[in-house]
Amino acid sequence: MKGLFELYRQQMKTSFAAMLQYRAALVIWLISQVLDPVIYLVVWSTVSAASGGEVGGYTRGDFAAYFLVLMLVNNITYSWIMHEYEYRVREGVLSAALLRPVHPIHADIADNLSSKMISTPGMLLVAVALGFVFRPTFHLVPWAAAAFIPAVALAFLLRFLLEWTLALAAFWTTRVSALNQTYFVALLFLSGQVAPLALFPRFVQAIGAALPFRWMIAFPVELLLGNLTPPQALIGFAAQAAWIAAGLVLMRFAWRAGVRQYSAVGA
Amino acid sequence: MRALRLMWTFFRIGVMGEAAYRVNFVIQLFQSLLGLLTALGGLAVVFTYTDTLGGWRPDEVVALVGVYILVGGVIGVVIQPSMEALIEGVHDGSLDFTLTMPEEAQLLVSIQDVDIWEVLNILLGFGVLGVALSRLGEQVGALQAGVFALMVLAGGAIVYSFWLILATLSFWFVRVENILVIFQSVYEAGRWPVSLYPGWLRFGLTFLVPVAFAVTVPAEALTGRLTWQTGLGAVGLAVALLVVSRIVWRVGLRQYSGASA
């Protein structure tokens, strides 16, 4: 355990130092993560204005609150690991990771977290600034607000685990972009990034309940906004735990299979 | 003339290079359809709760989506791959090869890479556009089609200049590949009529990242919303940006080759 902590610390130090070299890149990532929620926020605000001030129980202020919190949660849970693995396999640079006596997922998590240390505070600032523009209305509930922290942490773990496992598809095909995109489209709709899940037709919500996406982003958001009852929150945590467990099994299996499959591409 | 013949040569090479990967056709088709699905899915949800969006009727927004896909294809066919190749060329030094060639460097780097499968998006965009316009019951006359084409050209020129300026930044800054992500994500905003966005955002989407000129303005031309001021402004801006980007390119080259300021 101590060895793992040390590994994380060192990995994050190197990632951190490397990152500070490239100030421009950080700003650019932030911008792209801000724009999507803002776009949908604007669209739904327009719809609610045209529909007598509210849509499905969400007022303009509610939409603002929803999408701004979503922006933050998305940033916290975000990873680029799928693109990263496509790159690694394509360039044949995986060998170094394979030779290490530690599971490579740790280095990747550390890398991800160290970039969040910069981007998340930045995102928070942007969200606050946008709050002045879009005037969100919050109905905070103390226990839900407290439960938000573990919910977000679990959401990050879940999302990273699943995306990391999916990233391993790069071992079998260099054409992972199609797979990645399918994943992102499903994620887009079913994690609540297009609209609060309650606004979707019943059958879509039913599909979404069977998939992990809701627990990656929408669940923590709904929790913080005070839209969930305690039983619903418990179900949410249980779902997160279950999907994480399933993810761990899948990940181990996929990694072992992937290593066997691995052959350097692009010598 | 010569530039066109050179472009044709590069295009042929691009086709040859890609034709080797037939599976890319399927993948691109799949991705294009996914993109369309995303756009239409979003529209479907939104329009269950309202009849118009910022004054645009549903089929008009579908037409906008058609233009969005079409222009996306135009950008993706040659502008985006070439500019990405330019940035890579700065990194791995292969730009040096281009610079020792006895041709206008800006031309060479602008047409050096072709993604032939993006033509699928151009076709798909036209298809969606056609369906939307027929559902609207609108007849598109020759004049309107001409203005539309002109707006697409102006938008394309504006986007090209924008990309060139961004790509040229790689002469000064190292990790500029992410700058390409910025356009792709900001371009997303073009799926919706720019008039929806609050003033400051609309300004950004018009003058900072020229999405409005790329997508909304041509769509306005087709749905009878285009004012002559906007049309004229688009053409004027296109010309101005072509000039500015050329200047930036030349300054960037001087920087790359270590000429004193």
Place this chain on the structure above:
Amino acid sequence: MVGPQAYNPLLMSTPAIHLHELTKVYTVPEREAGVAAALRSLIHRKTEDVRAVDGISFDLAPGEVVGFLGPNGAGKTTTLKMLSGLLHPTAGSLSVLGFTPWKRERAFLRQITLVMGQRNQLVWDIPALDSFELNRAVYRVPAADYQRTLHELTELLDLGPLLKKPVRNLSLGERMKCEIAAALLHRPQVVFLDEPTIGLDVTMQRRIRTFFADYNQRFGATLLLTSHYMNDVEALCRRVIVIHEGKLLFDGDLAALLQRFSSHKTIVVQLDTCPDTLTGYGEVVSCEDGLVTLRVPKAETSRTTARLLADLPVIDLTVEDPPIEEVIERVFAQEAE
């Protein structure tokens, strides 16, 4: 000053390449390790000046084949980039075929070519022949000339079976041959070669050297070749220019350089233990754990090797050329005298 100036009757005519006090200074950011320094560098970037090329001068006559030697980072590639118009010099003057390279005039670019080892200009996924078409279009080579040159290059480089294969399916050596052909399709008068044999196996290196020697014979092109392999230069060049830390150390006859500064060979012998005395075989440079390094005059090499093998319980023995750095050290040392 520098070593003996090359006596070259060809220089009576206008030089193909002319450099005078050419200088290139780079400003590079520098930073110490550690997170604190990283944060500090966010606000204030420290820089330092690197004199990559420091006032070098030489002339090349048309048709000469000259080797440009030096260790890594000596300034060879920087000089070549300035000569091909890719870099602006900081100071000094230069001209190639009467042109100022950094002006990048079309007429100039059409007459030169730059071949860089391990760098690709060929399009990856298509046969080399198709990439050649691109160069043909860009350099505006007339169809008849193109066919003739292609035929000759195919013959000289043995390209026949390679041209129709996608470049990504070629081995490194085959790819290099195609890259060279692509670079020569427009029959340039001046050819800049930047480490053309780096990373290639010994056989391929030799083939490429032979090719360029033939090419120079046939077409009379001026060749300027940089390398940190002595062998490249020995095979191709009568004249060498040695550069070290941006400054010219030697410009003259290769034979003279070798004679004077590379007159010794290194013999490395692996024994069980270091013997107490080891005289009579040559200068003992070092002995550690039984690994003896000897420095012997070239003429004595085979005799000394035979004696070592006969007299001592040799486990392993290798004969090496002194590394280029050593040769240069000696040139440097000679300067100091």
